[in-house]
Structures are given as C-alpha cells and as structure tokens.
Amino acid sequence: MIEVRNARKSYGETVVVDDVSITVPAGGVISLIGANGAGKSTLLSIISRLLPAPAGTVMVEGMDVTTTPGDVLARRLSILRQDNQMTARLTVRDLIAFGRYPHSKGRPTVEDRGHVERVIRYLELEAVAHRFLDELSGGQRQRAFIAMVLCQDTRYILLDEPLNNLDVKHAVAMMKLFRRTADAFGKTIILVLHDINFASCYSDRIVAMRDGRIAFEGPPEEIITPAVIREVYGVEAAIQEIDGKRVALYFR
Amino acid sequence: MKGLVLAAAGVTALAAASLFVGVSDVTVGALLGGMSDEATQVMLVSRIPRTLALLLAGSGMAVSGLILQMLARNRFVEPSTAGTAESAVFGMLMVTLLAPGTPMLGRMLVAGACALAGTALFLGILRRMPLRSPLVVPLVGIMLGAVITASTEFVAYRFDMMQSVRAWETGDFSGVLRGRYELLWIGAALTAVAYAAADRFTVAGLGEDFTTNLGLNHRRVVSLGLVIVSLVTAAVIATCGMIPFLGLVVPNLVSLTRGDNMRRSLPWVALSGAGLVLACDIAGRLVIRPYEIPIGTTMGIVGSAIFLYLLLRKNAHAG
C-alpha cells in the first residue's frame, strides 16, 4: 500500500502539487490522467523520492520514502520518468541488467541473468539486445527503459507515460503486459497515461488530476464519463461501450 | 577478452621499446653481457622509472577522464576542461610558496585537495545551469580553469615562480628518475578502486534519477569519483606535469567501439591511455634526437588531431 499524506510542492508562487492525499492499495493497475501541467509527473516524482517534497509524507508499505535507505526502497519500488536522456552508451542488455543492481549489487547471479533474458523476451527486444541505446529508434529505446524497470522486479512500479513513442501494436502489447504482471504477480503498477481509452480498458482504478489536486478517483466506469472528461480536460467526449469497456470519442 | 590480451601485448611491446630509446645507448646485449655498469645504472635510475611513470600516468589520466565524463554526463570533459588540473597547479604553487619544505606526498595531497574543490565547484555550476547543451559544459570548465590559472599566474609572477608553473602545466617525462615518480603508484591504486566501483560510476552515468531509482546515493558516488580524479590528476601534475587531451580522446575512442559499461570499458581505457602516452613519449624522444620534445607537445598534436576526427565524424553522438 502506498499512502500519500498532504503532499505539497510549489515552484516559486505556483503550487503544482496542492495538498494531495491518496491511498493506493497493493495490487492492480492504477492510471493517473490529467491535462498537461496538472502535476502528474511531479506527484510521481514525490512518491518515488526523486523529488523531495517540502511538506507531506509518502509511505510505501509503512516505510517513509524520505528516510528509508535508498537500496531498501529500490527493491520495493521502481520508477521510470517521462523523458530520459542518456549520454552513456550502453547496450540494451547491459541497461536492462542494471535493473538487477538493487538485488545483485553488481554481482549478477544465474537468477539475475534469467530475469534479464525473460524481460528481453517479454518486450520483444531480442533483435536489438546487443545494440547500443543511441542506435535505436525512440520506441525501441522506450521499451528498453521499461524493460530495465520491470527487471528491477519491485512490488510497486511507477511509470510516467510509458506509451511514449510506442506504435499501436507495442502500446497494446505493453498494456497487456502490465495487466498480466499485475494479475499474475500481484504487482502494483501506477501509470501516467494520456490515452484515456487505454486507461479505461486496462486499469482497475483511474485517478484524475487537475491543477495540482486530485479531482476524481474511481473505477473506469465512474471516471470515463462525459462530465468527468469535460471537467478534467475541458473537452466534449461521447462515450461508447465496446466489449464491456468504455471508450471515449473526443476527436470532434 | 582476446582483444584485451592483444592490447596488453601491444602496450608491453611499447614499454619494452621505451626502455631502449634515449640519449645514451642501452642495448639488451650490454645489459645481459654485464659489460657496462653504466647501462644497468641508466636502466635502473632512468629508463625503468620513466617507463613505469608513463604507464601509470597514462592509464590514470585516461581513467580520470572517463570517470569525469560519466559524472558530468558529458563527452567533452576531462581534468583539463573541468577546472581539475588548473586547481591542482594552483595547489602546487601555494604549497611550494607557503610551506616549501613539504615532502612530495604532502604537496600532492594539497594539490589534490585544491583539485577536488575546483572540480566540485565545476559540477556545482553545472547543476545550477538549467539548459546544459553538450558544448557549453566544457566551455564552462575551460572558463573556470582560465580564472584559476589567472590567479595562479598572478601569484607566480609576483614571486618569480612562473617556471615551476610552466613545468606543472606542460607534461614532460625527461626528468623522471628513481625516487621521483613513486607517487604515481597512488594513482594506480586509485584506478583499481575505480575498477572496483565501476558499476556505480556507470549507474551515475545514467543520471541522478536512475541512480536514485537503483538505490544508490548519487552524491556519494560523485564524491568518490571526484576524490579519485582529483588525486590522480594531482599525482600526475606533481611528478611529470599535465598531459593534455589524454582524458578526452581515449575514453571517447573506447566508447565508440566498446560502449560505456565501465566494468568492460575501463580496462580498455587504462590500456589505451598507457599505450598512447608511451607512443607519444617515444616519438618525442626520437624526432629530434639527441634532444627531446616534451610529451605535453606531442600529445597536444596527436590528441587534438584525434579530437578533431571525433568531432567531424559523420554521425558523431555529441553530448
């Protein structure tokens, strides 16, 4: 369980995360949606201790993220940020293997190697596993980063816009993989998504942010409604049900 | 692995050549035949120390460049574009002026402390810069270095120390004798530490967020790297003077083919650094014999040529 209590963060005069409190129960896929600048990435960074918040507390399974030793937390929670510039030339396999660092501390066991190969297979990276990151396409690189975080094999996985740069096929495959990982291994996966239909079809709960606050929270059927979408994005959407999943049409 | 063995063999050959190139003729025959004590003396007092110094300084400076590039996450930094070398020279001048009786080790430690402060200042400035374009980073380091050099030369000029400052600024191995290069072994030990911590430096090279996510304390990794780089640079400057471009071109060349996983690339960087310095020094001894061109000059020419090649390569991956 992740418990955020009264988290606040401001830059100068602007408050970007405004007194947010939220409890995320263990297990399942949770999607965080909201307009650009709503504070999604900032909240995720606070939860994952990448960004110190001046006020509020974040507890992951009862551990305060600001005081728990970094390596303990790294075996419990992993995070991938929205944009990742990489200057170091690593091969895809080496990058993914570094996901095992919290467990192996640089001395990979047979088990660690098995993890690496399995994740490479799941994310269909076999063909590029030996290539350097700067010789990949944007989507391949994004998949390599996600693979690294999955290889870390933590109970809580936080991914900021993981579908960035992915084509339709890989986006769907990725969401299915998250769903399977959550169902089969009881992982808690928190995703920031811009495609509300992916959020609708694959998550157990959706959290909608607006102006640094949590505006709505609930299962997809409560969030994917014309009223909520209007409130959150200021866009008119028609909702249709396809195969029991709610899909928003907002292209007009 | 096979490649590494070959590279090691190449460096060994260069080292062997270095033993037999110089003003006074020393041949294998003369040594083995025990014909001249003079040849043995030249070997023990000058040639072996010089060759060891070249090996140690070359690998140490190249590895320092690699570490700095990982920490600053920029391909264009090295000890002489990050304020490190200039600060070390400043430290040498200060300790020579204020406490002239200090032994070599003490002087090196003072220079190392100054180098540490200067490099930390450089990284501090980088942290505060919102937009870090790859080319601005070394420019900041060069400007910082210029400011430090200006203060060094101001003081040196007043106290008539310009000649010493020049000696620290320009690498030259012709003065390396037994008893005057042993500090470099500290550099070698630190290079071994760097190898032991190679994974941590690679993680730091992925950026602060990745480092935190993987459970490492970024600040601590950076501190360790800075201490290694500063002390190695100080040891090299105290014994033979600054070797330019080495820390810049060697890690870049290795990165092209071997990548940046330091566990794998560091041995290559160390060997190539040693090899390049040996080759440049031997060339400097041969070109205008019986005189010598200091390594600062030969390395400057060779290094800048390699650097230009790296910059002009078609699909150069800057930054």
Ligand SMILES: Nc1ncnc2c1ncn2[C@@H]1O[C@H](COP(=O)(O)OP(=O)(O)OP(=O)(O)O)[C@@H](O)[C@H]1O
């Ligand atoms: N370093 C910073 N300095 C000043 N303002 C910042 C900084 N980082 C973020 N902000 C501001 O904080 C607000 C929230 O940013 P955040 O990145 O959390 O938004 P987001 O919801 O992730 O948006 P997006 O969908 O575009 O990724 C924005 O208005 C942004 O301009």
Ligand SMILES: [Mg+2]
């Ligand atoms: Mg964001």
